[in-house]
Amino acid sequence: MILFTNEGNPIGLQLLVLAKYLKRPIFLQQITLTDAKFKDLILLPTVELDNGLRLFSTAAIYKYLLMYEGYPRNEWLEWGATLLTPALEHYMATGHRADSRAGPVLNALVKKLDDTLSVSPFIAGDKLTSADLFIWSLLAPDGTLKGAQNVEHLHSWYNKIKALPEVQEALKELPISSLSFNALQQGNRYGGLAHVQLRRGIS
Amino acid sequence: MCDVATVQKIANCLGVAPGEIQLNDEQVVTRIGAQNNRVTGFATILESLAVESKSEIAQNSIASPEVQAQVYQWIEFAVLYVGPGSKDKHVSKQLLADLNNLFSRKSYLVGHFLTLGDLAVFYAIGDLIKSLSPVDKENYLNLSRWYDHLQQRPDIHQGETLLNFTTIYLHNWATGTHL
Numbered sequence: 001m002i003l004f005t006n007e008g009n010p011i012g013l014q015l016l017v018l019a020k021y022l023k024r025p026i027f028l029q030q031i032t033l034t035d036a037k038f039k040d041l042i043l044l045p046t047v048e049l050d051n052g053l054r055l056f057s058t059a060a061i062y063k064y065l066l067m068y069e070g071y072p073r074n075e076w077l078e079w080g081a082t083l084l085t086p087a088l089e090h091y092m093a094t095g096h097r098a099d100s101r102a103g104p105v106l107n108a109l110v111k112k113l114d115d116t117l118s119v120s121p122f123i124a125g126d127k128l129t130s131a132d133l134f135i136w137s138l139l140a141p142d143g144t145l146k147g148a149q150n151v152e153h154l155h156s157w158y159n160k161i162k163a164l165p166e167v168q169e170a171l172k173e174l175p176i177s178s179l180s181f182n183a184l185q186q187g188n189r190y191g192g193l194a195h196v197q198l199r200r201g202i203s
Numbered sequence: 204m205c206d207v208a209t210v211q212k213i214a215n216c217l218g219v220a221p222g223e224i225q226l227n228d229e230q231v232v233t234r235i236g237a238q239n240n241r242v243t244g245f246a247t248i249l250e251s252l253a254v255e256s257k258s259e260i261a262q263n264s265i266a267s268p269e270v271q272a273q274v275y276q277w278i279e280f281a282v283l284y285v286g287p288g289s290k291d292k293h294v295s296k297q298l299l300a301d302l303n304n305l306f307s308r309k310s311y312l313v314g315h316f317l318t319l320g321d322l323a324v325f326y327a328i329g330d331l332i333k334s335l336s337p338v339d340k341e342n343y344l345n346l347s348r349w350y351d352h353l354q355q356r357p358d359i360h361q362g363e364t365l366l367n368f369t370t371i372y373l374h375n376w377a378t379g380t381h382l
Contacts, residue, residue, distance in 0.1 A: 042280075042301055043280075051269070053269055053272070053273075055272055055273065055276055056276055056280075057275060057276035057279045057280070059246075059275065059279060060272045060273070060275040060276040060279065061272070063271075063272065063275060064268055064269075064271075064272035067268060074244075074247050074250070075242070075243050075244050075247050078243075078244035078245075078246050078247050078279075079231075079243075079244065081279060081283070082231075082244070082245075082246075082279070082282055082283060083229065083231070086283070108229075109229075112229075188284075189297045189301070190284060190288055190293075190294045190297055190298070191293065191294065193283065195284075195287050195288045195290070195291040195294045196283060196287045197287055199229060199230035199231070200230065
């Protein structure tokens with residue numbers, strides 16, 4: 001399969017890690033949406049599967065390639081894509097895009113992860129699932145957990161996932177230091193996910 | 204439209220009992236269905252509705268793993284881009300252009316049939332389409348055609364007033380340029 005992504009996009013790591021985990025050959029192609037050749041692509045990253053099908057939703061690709069992992073993995077994928085990703089982009093934004101309201105929202109999400117990992121070794125239960133790879137890749141870039149306190153369970157899980165040989169292999173192609181949430185802005189023509197209003201939990 | 208109302212509409216559309224639809228402590232839509240089964244997340248709920256439904260739209264949406272994956276990506280697109288982006292001037296303009304371009308090559312988002320992907324985008328874009336002037340609607344002709352086609356179905360409009368896509372009035376002042 002081919003992974004079309006833009007430089008530095010952390011979502012690209014999500015897909016690279018998955019491909020390594022499934023031992024599928026993947027060709028990483030870093031492109032820009034301003035290139036006329038790619039005018040039909042709406043979002044980056046986009047994956048072109050061996051059967052020619054193109055998908056731009058990482059969660060859809062995870063579900064398609066790992067169909068047997070159903071509930072509760074699916075809910076975690078959606079949670080990661082629709083809550084954690086926008087919160088991280090808001091939180092990691094710099095300059096005029098910086099959003100001070102993002103800290104508390106992200107902290108609540110991170111706390112939920114830590115609470116979950118305090119009762120089970122992996123995000124979706126006793127076994128490693130692709131939800132772990134999906135969420136770990138989002139938290140991989142430097143600084144995502146800089147505001148989080150009392151999250152020992154999350155930290156030990158983070159180190160456990162990072163040590164997986166498949167993850168290490170992916171990091172050789174996309175090192176953590178090359179990733180930045182600012183790159184999401186160039187991942188689509190909508191300016192990233194800045195338009196997504198953060199949902200403030202009640203608890 | 205809020206997620207709770209949209210899930211209810213889509214459940215009606217599929218002929219499935221929606222169960223109890225509410226927001227959880229993270230403000231995420233949650234469905235408590237039969238046997239107290241709890242499902243969280245807009246896209247995951249729509250998938251659960253499709254599995255329970257015998258309707259044509261549901262069957263179309265799970266026709267194959269490839270279709271299912273594409274349907275899911277459009278539902279997620281509705282959640283992350285169409286819904287929240289509609290309220291932003293810059294994002295909504297790009298969305299209208301992208302969707303209009305997409306519908307110049309196809310009649311539905313996935314395959315050649317109506318799926319939950321279309322429904323999710325349809326309900327998410329309703330307010331934006333409503334705000335368009337007749338001339339805007341002309342500019343986004345392909346998107347307008349898709350929207351109008353969907354809204355005509357009683358199972359989709361569910362009694363709401365239909366938006367006007369008629370272009371006849373334009374003949375009066377721009378006969379020559381009217382396409």
